[in-house]
Amino acid sequence: MEYTIGEVSKKLDMSTYTLRFYEKEGLLPSIKRNQQGIRKFNEDNLYWIDMVRCFRDTGMSLQDVKHIVDLTNEGHDTLEERKHILQEHKAKVQQQMDNLQQHLHKIDKKIQWYEGDTTACEIQSRV
CATH class of the missing domain: 1.20.5 (Single alpha-helices involved in coiled-coils or other helix-helix interfaces)
Incomplete structure (x- = not known):
């Protein structure tokens, strides 16, 4: 199943601004876009967003979250x-x-x- 950024925002109760910021900072790997450039989120992306929120809500720095994402990608x-x-x-x-x-x-x-x-x-x- 795929979701738009608006659907993800509602589903996870997060602002679209935060989602875009996380993507821009490299905290959300592998967000796909369709031919019109619209972000398409899948279940794996939702899992990552939830983990990033968990890390941030418990005080982990953006730098440390990014490091974990980078290591995961390795x-x-x-x-x-x-x-x-x-x-x-x-x-x-x-x-x-x-x-x-x-x-x-x-x-x-x-x-x-x-x-x-x-x-x-x-x-x-x-x-």
Whole structure:
């Protein structure tokens, strides 16, 4: 099945501007065009767009995303390098999640304090 950029925009809830930008930056390999120059997206393209969005939403730089795309285009011999990049990114995301969880706990304690639990905001050691 093929999709136009407008259909992809609606299907993935992304702006056409973002899709064009990602293509221009080389983050979306192998977008085909018809004889009129209209982009035609297939299921593989949708998968890549979803992965790029995942990487970007989790804080990966455009440069790192581009590097993964370039390595992917080089073929099977780059699997280990791609895996290493993703393992490092995963560790960063996990650290961010741990930090957010700690902050969420503090926010919960503050809410408890506002609800009348005056012991909720006592300073606790970080052991």
